[in-house]
Amino acid sequence: MEAPAVLLVMGVSGSGKSTVGALLASKLGWKFYDADDYHSEENRMKMGKGIPLTDQDRIPWLCSLHNILLRGVGCFLYFGNRDVASGQHVVLACSALKKMYRDILIRGRSDVPLEVDESAKERLAGEQLLVVYLCGPFEIISRRLLQRKGHFMPPELLQSQFSILEPPSGPENFIQVSVDQSPLEMADAIMEALHTK
Template identity: 75%
Template sequence: MEAPQVLLVMGVSGSGKSTVGALLASKLGWKFYDADDYHSEENRIKMGKGVPLSDQDRIPWLCSLRDILLRDATLGQPVVLACSALKKMYRDILIRGGSEDSAKADALAGGRLLVVYLCGSFDLIYGRLLQRKGHFMPPELLQSQFSVLEPPTAPENFIQISVDQGLPEIAAAVMEALK
C-alpha cells in the first residue's frame, strides 16, 4: 500500500476539521483546502437559514472537491482536505468519483487517501458550536449532521480520533498513524 497522498479530515460541524487540517498541513508541508470555502452561495444561504443540505446540494460540491484532489494528486502535491464527508457515499465520491475511467477512479484509491475521522459527543461539539462566531453553519443544524453521520468502517482506510483531547494530542495521533 502506498503512503497516503491525501488526508481527508472529516466529522460533523464543530469537530475541529479546519483547525486540525490546517495544523496537519503546516506540520507536513502539504497543501490545505477547507471544503467550506467551496460551497455554493445557494448552499451557504440554505444552511444560514437553518435548512440542512440534501444529497442533491452536496454532490456537485463533492465533485468539485474531487477534481481539486485529483489535480493535485496528478501533480504529486500531497493535500489535506477538511470536509464533513458525513456519509460513506460522500467519501466514495471524493475517493472514486463517478468516473467510468478506471485509471482516474483509482487515482485516490488503494490507500492513497487516509480518512481522519474526528469524533466526539453531541454535547461537547454543540458547546463548541455555541462558542463559534461568524460561521454560516448554525448550531441548530448539528443534530441533522449527527442523524446522517455514517462513521468510516472497514474496508475504508481510516483512523478515528476523539476530539475530547487537545489539538497537540490529536495532531500527534495523526502524525503517528502516518509513520
C-alpha cells in the same frame, strides 16, 4: 506505512476539521484545502437559514472537491513518483458524513466529466487516501459550536449532521481520533498514527 496522497479529515461541524487539518498540513508540509470554502452561495444561504443540505445539494460540491483532489495529487499518482514537482500531498477538511460522500470524493461520479486523466482517478481509489475521523459526543461538539463566531453553519444544524453520520468502517482506510482533546493534541495523535499505521 507509506504516506497516503490525501488525508481526508472528516466529522460533523464543530469537530475541529479545519483547525486540525491546517495543523496537519503545516506539520507535514502538504497543501491544505477546506471544503467549506467551496460551497455554493446557495448552499451557504440554505445552511445560514438553518435548513440542512440534501444529497442533491452536496453532490455537485463533492464532485468539485474530487476534481480538486485529482488536480492536486494526480500528477504524482499518474507517474507513481512523489518527486514530480507538480504533484503534491493534500490535506482536505470535509464533513464527508456519509460513505457515499467519501466514495464521491475518492472516485467521483460516472455522470460527471473528469477534468484530469482517468488513470489518476483509478490510483486515488486505492490506499492513496486515508480518512481521519474526528469523533466525539454531541454535547462536547455542541458546546464548541456555540462558542464559534462568524461561521455560516448554525449550531441548530448539528443534530441533522449526527442523524445522517455514517462513521468510517472497514474496508475504508481510516483512523479515528477523539475530539476530547485540544486541536494540537489531535494533530499530534494523527501524526503518531501515520508513523505507526
